[in-house]
Amino acid sequence: MLDWYKKAEGVDSYPIEKDPGVVSVKKIYTYYKQQNIPTQVMGASFRSIDQVLGLAGCDLLTISPSLLTQLEQDTRTVDAALDANKAKQAEAIVRPAQDEQSFKDELNHDLMAFQLLQGGVDGFIKARDQLSLLLRQSFGIDAEIKS
Structure with a gap:
């Protein structure tokens, strides 16, 4: 995501x-x-330790x-940026119920999500x-793996 936005917005970095x-x-x-x-949320594809922290x-x-x-070499004190209890007390994130068409509509209106999802599927x-x-x-198998 960071790489996509940096390129799209012509910036070198974000705070x-x-x-x-x-x-x-x-x-x-x-x-x-x-x-x-x-569920467990997993962050991935980090470009810097600042993102990890x-x-x-x-x-x-x-x-x-x-x-x-x-x-391992960084000397900063690490404080949890995410906490399940604090998340539950934060301002509620409200999402309307979604069906296939509303998902497609939302995806089609988010160029970054559309392009990165398509790239991942490809x-x-x-x-x-x-x-x-x-x-x-x-x-020597003749059969192909079918999706």
Whole structure:
């Protein structure tokens, strides 16, 4: 998300409190905790330790080895940026009920979400096709993996 917004808006960086990815994960986390939806929210694809620290307290974080090394050397005190109890007490995030058409409409009005979702789906299709080819070559299997 950060890369997309930086390119789209022609900026080099965002302060962490306005980082689009951090803001998005915080909003998602808050919504799921407020709704008592039993799920774990996971932040990923971090570009900096500031992003990681901006989501400290999130249920799960995937952090690259290079950022883990930087975090290990960082001397700042880490305070939880996310907390389930605080999320439940925050201003309520209200989302209307959604059906397939309203989802499509909302997605079509958010260029970033549309492009990144399409890119992710395309990536999974490419990986599936590569796996299918590898299996056929390795095991002499004629069948293809169907979605």
